[in-house]
Structures are given as C-alpha cells and as structure tokens.
Amino acid sequence: MARQASLAAAPRTGSGKGGARSLRREGKIPAVIYGRGRDPEALAVDGAALYRLLTEIAPSTTLVDVTVADRTPVKALIREIQRNPVRPADIIHLDLYEVKAGEKITVEVPIKFAGVPEGVRNFGGVLDMTMHMLEIRVLPTEIPENVEVDVTALNIGNSIHVSDLKFPNLEILNAGGQTVCTVVAPRAEEVAAPVAEAAEVAEPELIRKPREEGEEGEEGEEGEKGKAPAAKPEASKGKGKDKE
Numbered sequence: 001m002a003r004q005a006s007l008a009a010a011p012r013t014g015s016g017k018g019g020a021r022s023l024r025r026e027g028k029i030p031a032v033i034y035g036r037g038r039d040p041e042a043l044a045v046d047g048a049a050l051y052r053l054l055t056e057i058a059p060s061t062t063l064v065d066v067t068v069a070d071r072t073p074v075k076a077l078i079r080e081i082q083r084n085p086v087r088p089a090d091i092i093h094l095d096l097y098e099v100k101a102g103e104k105i106t107v108e109v110p111i112k113f114a115g116v117p118e119g120v121r122n123f124g125g126v127l128d129m130t131m132h133m134l135e136i137r138v139l140p141t142e143i144p145e146n147v148e149v150d151v152t153a154l155n156i157g158n159s160i161h162v163s164d165l166k167f168p169n170l171e172i173l174n175a176g177g178q179t180v181c182t183v184v185a186p187r188a189e190e191v192a193a194p195v196a197e198a199a200e201v202a203e204p205e206l207i208r209k210p211r212e213e214g215e216e217g218e219e220g221e222e223g224e225k226g227k228a229p230a231a232k233p234e235a236s237k238g239k240g241k242d243k244e
C-alpha cells in the first residue's frame with residue numbers, strides 16, 4: 001500500500017520570476033497542481049513544512065493529501081522537485097499531480113535487492129545491479145514503496161531479467177529483456193611481473209687495482225689522485241700550432 005502524508009497549500013496569484021522570488025523571501029515555495037480533468041493551478045506551500053515532509057517520505061511513491069485553503073483535500077503525487085543549481089538543497093519549485101482513486105497511473109519505484117547470491121557467498125563473485133528503478137502502472141492506493149527482488153539463488157553467470165519479475169496488482173512497463181542484475185566472476189588479481197635482481201642484470205663494476213709507484217698499465221696516464229698528468233711542453237706547443 002502507498003504511504004500517505006499531508007501538505008497545506010494556498011492559492012498563488014503572483015506569477016513570473018519576480019513573484020516566485022518574493023514568495024521564497026517569505027519562506028514559501030511556489031508550486032503547481034495539475035492532473036487529469038483539472039486545469040493547472042498555481043499554489044504556494046510553506047517551505048519549512050515541505051522540507052520536513054521530504055525527510056519523512058519517499059516523494060515518488062507517497063500519496064500526499066493536498067489541502068488548498070478550506071477545500072476538501074485532494075490526493076496527489078510529487079512529480080518534480082526543482083532545486084537551485086548552485087545550492088541544490090534549496091527548493092525553488094514543486095510540481096504536484098492529482099490522482100483519482102480508481103485510475104491507474106505510471107510511476108517509478110526503487111528496486112530493493114534481498115539476500116546474498118550463492119555465487120557471491122561461496123565463490124567470491126560480485127552482484128552487478130544494472131537497474132535501480134522499475135517503471136510500473138498501478139492504482140494510486142497500491143503504489144509500493146519499493147519492489148523486492150530476491151537474488152539468493154543466483155550463481156556466477158546467472159542474471160535476473162525484467163521478464164522474471166512478477167508482482168501482484170501492478171503492471172511492469174520496462175522491456176522484458178532488460179537485465180536487472182547479474183552475478184559476475186571475481187576479477188583476477190593482477191600479479192606483478194618478477195623483477196630480476198640487480199646483481200643479475202647489472203654490469204659488474206670495474207674494480208681497478210692500485211698501481212705501484214712507477215708501474216704503468218692501462219691507466220698509466222692517470223696521475224696522483226686520479227688527475228691527468230700535465231702535458232709535455234712539446235705536445236702542448238705542437239697542439240697550439242695545429243690550432244692556429
């Protein structure tokens with residue numbers, strides 16, 4: 001059964017952005033109510049009452065008794081809540097849709113997944129939930145808060161499709177072939193490629209044997225403390241001529 005709540009409203013005469021801003025400065029929210037068999041009517045609702053109501057209900061599935069001034073309350077659904085794009089917590093407009101008790105309406109309700117799938121519990125799989133809302137056609141008084149889908153029996157590779165769902169007193173409007181959820185295999189853990197030890201791949205460091213005094217070898221041109229010896233005068237002079 002649909003949950004029910006109540007909301008008081010007043011007729012609104014001002015229109016346009018200026019009138020809406022004036023209302024919001026007074027702590028009120030511009031609204032409109034429309035539906036089958038009635039013309040749209042501009043309303044104003046108390047902002048504090050509306051914010052309080054929205055913390056207590058699921059807006060898309062709760063019937064609201066809307067009382068305008070001293071008239072008889074009418075049942076309506078919240079069709080749209082427009083929010084400030086800069087401050088999303090601030091509501092700037094409310095749309096209400098009046099419903100008739102004996103006329104079916106189209107609404108979206110949340111899907112609630114119940115249980116732990118076999119493939120998740122025993123084989124480390126993952127439940128991939130590809131749908132979170134279900135579009136249904138139902139009498140206003142029988143709108144469910146959610147539709148429960150039991151996933152306990154699903155093993156890895158198993159799926160539930162819209163065509164598998166059966167609920168009393170409502171008609172599902174989504175395509176039957178749509179996948180609601182699937183249990184997928186766990187992802188293989190990435191194994192890091194073995195890295196060869198530095199000692200195995202690095203070039204061995206050349207260790208030079210200290211040269212005895214007066215000994216010449218491959219490094220006989222090196223002088224004391226690794227410095228190159230001064231060039232012979234003849235070689236320096238010759239090189240200078242070549243450069244000239």
